[in-house]
Amino acid sequence: MSGILEGLRVVEMGHWVAVPSACAVLADWGAEVIKIEPLTGESARGLRQLGEQTGDLFFNGVPVNWRIELHNRGKRGLAVDAIHESGREIICKLARWADVFMTNYELESLTRLRLDYARLSQENPKLIYALLTGYGTKGPDKDERGFDYAAAWAHSGIQFLLGEPGSPPPPPRGGMMDRTAGFQMLAGIMAALLHREKTGEGQELHVSLYHTGVWTLAADIEAALLGVPLPKYERHKIKNPLANLYRTKDDRWIQMIMLQSDLQWHGFCRAIGKPELENDPRFNNMLARAVHCEELISLLDAIFATRTLAEWEPLLRENKCIFSRIQTPAEVTTDPQAAINGFFSTIPHPVAQELKLVNSPVHFQQNPARIKSHAPEIGQHTEEVLLEIGYSWEDIARLKEERTIL
């Protein structure tokens, strides 16, 4: 069965994570993605761990640049020096070939390279042009460089609100908000493509990391807009103790999330082996539990500390509690629930023989997503792509000599 976006043509002039990850998803969905990189490769190729692991992770005895593989699978790679006039011409030709052009280069570089929407839409008026910025295209900070840590996490309010009062505000994990912004872009592109089907018109669309963070945190921002910002969570004072986390005897944590706690109180009391609490007037309804939350939480802390996670899970399940263990990444990779739902794929790899990769999260039932191939080396498909868009072998030889391509 063909991919759901079979036939769609995408040109990526992206680096780091946000735009590359969105284009990897488009490739998984069947689109033909051409990634344009400078001759030295894009920035993320250098983002390897330092110290004990200088270089890549070893897998099957060989080094794998796993971050590049994760975010660039299924693409063809083209290495072009866009500063050269002849390099710029190649990109303009590709814009004529493409349905979608995606970039997270700085707007001032794009303008300087004459690869902004105004120019590329002259090449191809039907082009969908998607631009990611750190902080938006207007305002005092429009030219600030923003990584997701800074623009989407620190600046949006997320980091401020996470963690206990007084504790250092926790940074995100690598690329979290980049992959989120990437999906916002992807959704926008799909909407613009549908609109183009109906009207024949192209479109320019912008997403910023900052706005992505703000939308992700929208409930808190909405409260702040009304002038009543919500406080940070304090674990020992959560008003609904059935929506709180508890530590087990083996130092694991369980996140409970029973938002309709009056419906679940009965089962919960049974699960923890304290049926007598059910009708205790201090705790027997939502208001009582809110008033006596500190007392109840310290009681529950003592109870949860008496059993291990493995002992608690079946008890909580049998009694229809809504919860999850706080899992480690290693546990995720061996979780039968993740495996059977298709969270991971194994693909052939020329160096490591095979490579296990994380699948993107949309499961089309009739036209399933599929990782087509491993990530390209820098410029791996330059010749192939140039031949396809009308360059001759002589042109290619000349471009190589000029150092416009690899």
Add this chain to the structure above:
Amino acid sequence: MAGILEGLKVLEMGHVVAVPAASATMADWGAEIIKLEPLTGEMARGILTPITPEEKAWVANPQYVNWYFEFLNRGKKGIAIDLRSEAGKKIMRELVGWADIFMSNYEVKTIEKLQADYESLKKINPRIIYAILTGYGTVGPDKDERGFDFSAAWARSGAMFLMGEPGSIPPPQRGGMMDRVTGAHMVGGVLAALYHREKTGEGQKIEFSLYHTGVWTIAEDIQPALLGSPPGKLVHALARNPLWNNYRTRDDRWFWAAMLQPDLSWGNFCRALGHPEWENDPKFNNLEQRYWNREELIRLIDEVLATKTLAEWEAIFRANDVIYGRVQSPMEVAADPQALANNFFVDLHHNVRPDMKTVMTPVKFVQNPPEVKAPAPEVGQHTEEVLLSMGYTWEDIARLKEQQVIL
């Protein structure tokens, strides 16, 4: 200018956050959304139900607006139907015939009971794009577990485990965060399926789970774990690249130093901190040396940063081209000139609170800009209007009300 999705028809049988957020996004983009609710309204209408006396007083205020429900349901039409009745199921099936997209995050067993599963609906409308969100996926030992984003996307995925310093309490996410991330995945998926339908005429079923959303969101941690090298938590005092770290200022504010190509920024950073002599110090003058001497360097940086306020540092950082982001509070975001200049907040046009603003969705179409069309519907606000447009008469409507099939 028309919204980019003008003419698109969406039937939402959603509750709480994820699916409502997805369809609110499409409403901002011009699609017509019919939200189908039970006669008592969906769960999210109760999220702000007051518990304490202070909360009760707040809700009693005539200017009170159920803001949580508002921002997730702006721009939709609301109809209230009892789907347990045959007449109610019939209305739902007729709406499926009308719709391009059906989306739901009801439990799968409930959907089957309501005969709203894909196999049933595709018989009514073979071109329907059918999107279903579960907590943990549609197969496997946990397929029927109820999952909220706190549990299925945040705790189970590894994100919560990895956050914060070692030994600290794992921080819960903020309300609805991963639901709204899932919402964006859903919008991307259903619109891709529609695009495919434009080309082929074929409908599609699409499955989403909160768990997979969480795993994709922290894929850069799951990926090395898949290769046998699970990552650990970040430790401030041991950051591999001290220019990619969290720092505290004199006024107890924090910022994130965001220099991923630190050799390019090192000179600027040293000058900004007033220690130009560090630039060529052989202990620190390149990436690897800073790694080996990171404990000492981070201690030195901590000491220097503790001598000035965040505002003082920001002016210095900007003058020296240091890449950073301040850790802002939501109140600061609400008043941030940068957020205002980029139209993050728009009027909701709410009659009870005419001054109320709501958070705009983050995709800005330049030619067909998104807009918030209207506040959220009351329970069943548009039931009559929608039924009339589907060919029901006022007599039918009166009868359905009497039978308590609709509100």
